[in-house]
Amino acid sequence: MRVIPVQYESLKAILPYIEPNTRFQISLRIPSISSLEKRLSLKIVNLKFSKTGLEINGARYRLGVYCEIKDKKVSSEIQMSMLPMSHDIDEHGFTISPGINTVLPGDVDLRMEILRNSQNDTDRRERLLVQELRGLKKILAERWEYTEQDEFPTVPSYPEYRAEIHWKESSVRLIRDRINSLQTALEPFKHRRNNTKPPFTNWIQLTVTSQRRGLIQRIPYNKNLFVAMKMLISTMFGKRSSIISVKNVTIDFHNYILRFPVETKLRIQTLDLLSWNASNFQEFSQIIDKSSFPLQQLTMKCSAHGSRFEHAIVKEAKSLIINRISRRPWIPILRNLTNRHLYLKKQSRQESHEDYVNFISSWLENGRPVGTSWTAIMKEETVKRVLIDLKMRPDVVAVSDNYVELRVNASSSLQVFYKALQPSDPYTKWLLNWRVVRPQCNQLESLILSVLLSTRTRVSDTNNVSL
16 A cells, blocks of 8 residues: 655644644654644643653653663563662762752752752661661571671661561561662672672663553663753753643642753643742742633642742632641631632641631631632531531521521522532541522522513514514
């Protein structure tokens, strides 16, 4: 069958409708159309950033350092089972984290402080590893009466860790696995002491996984992972002529640097993130087009600190979802939020049903706009006691077993109800919801008025026809 190549104009019309991951693959394999692909609009449904890569519409892109063992005695099965590391490694094999405080042009600095580079190559760490290793070997020696010498020097004992206590009741298999892990962790110390190099070749590995397929690509390890991450994201999103439209964006980390290309903007609808403060939102807003605000939905996994809710992005989001248990009470913060829809997925341990009754009373006093709602997941006892107290108020309009309606003013009322999230589960959580609506009588009056106006219009039209 003859293959007819796609012409330029046809390709220009087709590319905007091709799934983004497929577009990236086509652009990489056919560099001649890369400039065309960059000029066309790009629309993504789900975009997720993590420390080790990103996810686009379910396809995951992960970067890591892969160590290819040079020893031919190692089977291909074992070699293939080795996973890439999410950290850089030095010449001796120690894991390092260069670039954790390096902000490149275009990057979004989400750090709350200067990050500390973990020191895992200290003499103290070596002594702790050796102490644990010898303790585990001692346990095996007591069980099977055998001894095994090692090449490590005599080290002092640290009282803060005793292998005999932690592993005495463990199985032989677990102890042997831990011994192997400790011996691997001690290898870099041996190479540094003997001035030798590890017996493996390092590669930067890109792993792409999706529902349909998996792909692994490796390049020589001649740059750090943070630079490779910058190159990967810039290849996908950089140098585009138009704003990238993304429906849902998730940032799966905090106190870190988001690698991002220069002069690239996103137009987003929803945002899901961790513990951010006002400065983090300000930094992130630099890569978001102004047409994205107010956000349709903002989900925050954070504790009850007022500073996290001060930025306009939080205050103006139409729906705000808070998804984390906090030791501090939520209600003092929630009182000051004016989002149209608030959703608290985890109840604070310090808040009782009386606190929620007082919170609802503040809604009645302040007269929130019609259409405003608040939802929370909490214990069964809490939701039921809230409704019991509310049913005793003098401004009750309607009531049922799990429902009460309270009058706010002449033009609005507050409906409060609860329900089980999973009625068949005896341990289920309960949903408490209240929302500001128009009174039933006002809705009936509006309906009657609209019917009268419609009837009057039809009568007028009939008279005009008769004339």
